[in-house]
Amino acid sequence: MSALPGNLAFDEYGRPFIILRDQDKEKRLTGTDALKSHIMAGRTIATTLRSSLGPKGLDKMMVSSDGDVTVTNDGATILKLMDVDHEIAKLMVQLSQSQDDEIGDGTTGVVVMAGALLEQAETLLDKGIHPIRIADGFEMAAQCAIKRLEQIADNFPIDLNNLEPLIQTAMTTLGSKIVNKCHRQMAEIAVNAVMAVADLEKRDVNFELIKLEGKVGGRLEDTMLVRGVIVDKDFSHPQMPKELKDVKLAILTCPFEPPKPKTKHKLDVTSVEDYHALRKYEQEKFSEMVQQVKDTGATLAICQWGFDDEANHLLLQRNLPAVRWVGGPEIELIAIATGGRIVPRFEEISADKLGYAGRVKELQFGTTKERMLVIEECRNSRAVTIFIRGGNKMIVEEAKRSLHDALCVIRNLVKDDRVVYGGGAAEIACSIAVAEEANKISSLEQYAFRAFAEALEAVPLALAENSGLSPIETLSEVRSRQVKENNPALGVDCMLKGTCDMKEQHVIETLHSKKQQLVLASQLVKMILKIDDIRSANESEGY
Known part of the structure; x- marks a missing residue:
């Protein structure tokens, strides 16, 4: 047998085959070590996005290999542009992308939620609980949380003669975006665009009829809706x-x-x-x-x-x-x-x-x-164009992404007119419900239920932290008030308006988006907890 330079060799008949080198250095992670590796990768991605959550969340600057610069706080865009090697981290990117494809909003929240669930899962693994029992418990807890969301949801009838509630919802979406300095104008443009193309009888919106065009120059306030x-x-x-x-x-x-x-x-x-x-x-x-x-x-x-x-x-x-x-x-x-x-x-x-x-x-x-x-x-006249102006290309592109999120939220309301209240109010209400349900369970899954309840609090904690408030104190106060007053609309006062009642502040999110976040996050965590074997040529590269 003769060997050529590199990994290709030939046997005595001249047939080529590949030699895998460094087999003695190859490492294999199994069992709890593999799970810890997965959890670490998922938590790292979630921690990166955590500071971008909420109306006071910070933007990220992404620089591509060819020097293109993108400034955004849209979770799906950040993850899409991140150079990720770890396979579990890639699953987190796909999680955000699937939320964006289905809902169009909540792409940061779903990743923060999945990261919090992984963090809680690690604690349960350290207690010696089997990963399958944890995954099953999380899935049951997610169903309990969705049931609570259905109970606290308010109907949101769409009236063409009164578009104010829709505008308030769009303003909630745009509150954390770069366009928030003219954020009512942008919300009105998004609502009018969707209403122009919506078929309210079929409860359907044809996005093909809405076109976003941008031109550098002028101010964001010069953005206009063209009915044509x-x-x-x-x-x-x-x-x-x-x-x-x-x-x-x-x-x-x-x-x-x-x-x-x-x-x-x-x-x-x-x-x-x-x-x-x-x-x-x-x-x-x-x-x-x-x-x-x-x-x-x-x-x-x-x-x-x-x-x-x-x-x-x-x-x-x-x-x-x-x-x-x-x-x-x-x-x-x-x-x-x-x-x-x-x-x-x-x-x-x-x-x-x-x-x-x-x-x-x-x-x-x-x-x-x-x-x-x-x-x-x-x-x-059903075909409309939103014509966006801005001082530079980055602002125009971010305004496009922001308006796309707002358009998606209004479309979701046309399809399903139920809403819950933002500012972490829905998550706190679900956390209380899941924690109460845990006390009724006699099996091992009660630990997973309590962990899920704690993970739900990651969103209001992040909102308080990003708004410069004391996270633990703020969450404790809102949580106790929700229990005492039985008011699921109480959340974190991120904008410091003097009231925690998100109904008064008009901070509204679609029920469909919240449910999807819970379902996708719990499904991904269940998938990660079921993988217990990794094989890697070099443990430090990618794992």
Whole structure:
């Protein structure tokens, strides 16, 4: 047998095989050691996110390998951008992502909750309780907490004539975000956007009809809701009118150019006459295409492809304003908004396929040459665009993420109109209920119940800590008042408004989000507690 440099070797028949080196240094973690390793990784991730929880939570700056900077306190975004090696830490990242995909909010809270459960599980393991009994106890406790959430939830009827409660809910979501300096304005924009596209009979919201567009420059306060579509393009010719009214749009996915054969082709121009004949043919074709569009009564052509200067000049001469290089998603959104049909060939264009918009205008920004096109007062006004302004790219991107969270919360309320109160009030109420249930259990699971009750208090503790309050004193006071007054709306006064009643402060969270956090956190912890064997080539790398 001959060995080559590296890990590849050949036997006497010339067949290659791989040699695994350093087998003597390989380590294997089993049993409690493996579980402790998992718990340490999960707790590290949770501790990182803990300081970002709540309205006074701090932001994180993430710098990618190529130097891109992101400043955010959105849990899902932080974890997505973190460079994580440990497999259990990757599960925590996926936990936050699944909360974001399903709910859109509570991505930090769910990770803090899972970290607190892992911390409690470690204490129970040290007492000698089997991990399966702990996992089963946590699952039972989660069901008990969800039952308590159902009891304390308030109905939240959605009334199009009174959007104030929805706005208050959106303001709760935006309270911890960078946009909180104009946070009522942003909440109103989010509510109006969702209400414009919501189908209240089916209790459904089509997010495809809400588009978020951002442009650097201006202030956050300049952010506006456009009941139509904004396209990051301008009119194809600078002399075309900058504003059009009562517009009939021809939406084209065919280019303004002479037809070409599908196969490879070559044309030799050998004389001046041939050149003139070719040029005349092209002019006739351009003229015919423009006339076909004009004959339908169209007053604006929106084209997915480009066209050359000759076609552009001809469009200007024939008084047919045009926009070129409009992307596929924008084309589809314009078609939905204006009620038009996308036309793939000039021969198929007709008056009944045109879309309608009350106004199309070109926006200009500051001293730059950047322009955008706004299509408003459409036939199908359900398509809306939130146009975000900000001092730099980071602020615009964070405002987009913040508004996405607010949109998701309002959508959840349309689907399920039950709410609980924030500021840790719901968690404290559930903690009290789970602790009381533990006293009724005679089996070993009572320890897991009490541990779950303690883990639930991690959220209000973190909120108090991040708000500069004394965590233990604040939690003890709120907890005792909840028991005495039987008021599950009492939470941590993070904004120092002088009352702990979250109902008075209008700090509202959706029931659906809270339930999902409990379910996902308990499921993940159960999965981690069932893994008791790790094999690693080097214990210090990744474990």
